[in-house]
Amino acid sequence: MLAQEIIRLKRDGRRLSSAQIECFVRGLGDDSWSEAQIAAFAMAVCLRGMQRDECVALTTAMLQSGRVIAWPDLPGPVLDKHSTGGVGDKVSLLLPAMVAACGGFVPMVSGRGLGHTGGTCDKLSAIPGYELAPGTGRFERVVREVGCAVTATGADLAPADSRLYAIRDQTSTIESLPLITASILSKKLASGLQGLVMDVKFGNGAFCETLPAAQELAQSLVEVAGGAGLPTRALISDMNQVLGRTVGNGLEVIEALDYLTGRAREPRLHELTLALGAEMLMLGGLAGERDAARLKLQAALDSGAAAERFARMVAALGGPVDLLEQPRCGLAAAPVALEVLASRAGRLTAMQTREIGLLVLELGGGRRRADDPIDTRVGLSELRALGETLRAGEPLARVHAADLAAAQVAGARLQAACTLSEPGAAWQGAPVVNE
Numbered sequence: 001m002l003a004q005e006i007i008r009l010k011r012d013g014r015r016l017s018s019a020q021i022e023c024f025v026r027g028l029g030d031d032s033w034s035e036a037q038i039a040a041f042a043m044a045v046c047l048r049g050m051q052r053d054e055c056v057a058l059t060t061a062m063l064q065s066g067r068v069i070a071w072p073d074l075p076g077p078v079l080d081k082h083s084t085g086g087v088g089d090k091v092s093l094l095l096p097a098m099v100a101a102c103g104g105f106v107p108m109v110s111g112r113g114l115g116h117t118g119g120t121c122d123k124l125s126a127i128p129g130y131e132l133a134p135g136t137g138r139f140e141r142v143v144r145e146v147g148c149a150v151t152a153t154g155a156d157l158a159p160a161d162s163r164l165y166a167i168r169d170q171t172s173t174i175e176s177l178p179l180i181t182a183s184i185l186s187k188k189l190a191s192g193l194q195g196l197v198m199d200v201k202f203g204n205g206a207f208c209e210t211l212p213a214a215q216e217l218a219q220s221l222v223e224v225a226g227g228a229g230l231p232t233r234a235l236i237s238d239m240n241q242v243l244g245r246t247v248g249n250g251l252e253v254i255e256a257l258d259y260l261t262g263r264a265r266e267p268r269l270h271e272l273t274l275a276l277g278a279e280m281l282m283l284g285g286l287a288g289e290r291d292a293a294r295l296k297l298q299a300a301l302d303s304g305a306a307a308e309r310f311a312r313m314v315a316a317l318g319g320p321v322d323l324l325e326q327p328r329c330g331l332a333a334a335p336v337a338l339e340v341l342a343s344r345a346g347r348l349t350a351m352q353t354r355e356i357g358l359l360v361l362e363l364g365g366g367r368r369r370a371d372d373p374i375d376t377r378v379g380l381s382e383l384r385a386l387g388e389t390l391r392a393g394e395p396l397a398r399v400h401a402a403d404l405a406a407a408q409v410a411g412a413r414l415q416a417a418c419t420l421s422e423p424g425a426a427w428q429g430a431p432v433v434n435e
């Protein structure tokens, strides 16, 4: 079948058969189609959409375009969690070790930062020696021996998605519900999961700005994953403020280790981590109900078992063997650290979260172009949360930057991105997880 025939059908709003979708995806994998044809297909799907069964066929075909990992004989369920992207979201650094300490196995393939949102791979790249592309054999061995491994998506997992994604990125076709759904799920299905928990974020720092948009994406992900044979649950979480106290790759690793070792646990981060982790344990049959699952996760933190799993994973993937004992966990510090002060007294009632993600990107913590290097030392720490009251001159956060001029620019942007209302202003905290 000709690519242009498949494109014409979708352009005219017709439903594609599984055979037509499989044919198109085969062509993506074996380079039969030109970039123009792939771009036209993506735009046709973006404008015309897909029925659920078409999206299941697209997901399955992309999954089958590469290697599919199998996990025979593991003594526990194979589980994963995926987030649609946020600012300061370091939950993917926490849950693999916590779930592994509760008896699950988590082979997490993760991505690099996209736009203003951070990526788990970039965060882990701050750890000296950590191998993000350890090769198939080592990845599987670490999952078996430690219970979790977090690495970059291998080029051999759903390669058709990589080709389509690169072209979507250049043609304004990222924002398509069926294409996002198939892209995320094909990679997750290829890693051989038995259960997946999705964290679909909404708000001014998320890809979905509104709750209804996030609900629609969550429903698409859950239904398509179910159709492709992967039991999946989705939680919808608030991204109208930074999650936790830090933004920036190395700083988020330090916050994650503070969390795992119990040195500091920001309440919203803790709530979301337990909520997502509880769904993972229930999905994997490791806990019967929510309260029991949360207690089990908390026990894994309190006993030090989760921190110990994280440290073992890092050591097994080439990082320092004494990560937990080193000051700053062995991570490099930025040359400049500057306090950003509240310009007036008031209650912190709003954050422009996307703007905060962008200012960290422009400090060098993210990429403008796919091949840009990143500076894992830069970002924000000690960031205050919505609802907190500050005195004039009290620190709002600390900026970590390569030089003083960059720190001052970022500090001014942070002040402008945070709304300080009258000290007694009413403020109703948003729930971190929406049912």
Ligand code: URA
Pocket (backbone or CB within 6 Å): 111, 165, 174, 179, 180, 181, 183, 184
């Ligand atoms: N993340 C992905 O992996 N794919 C998308 O299309 C969007 C976000």
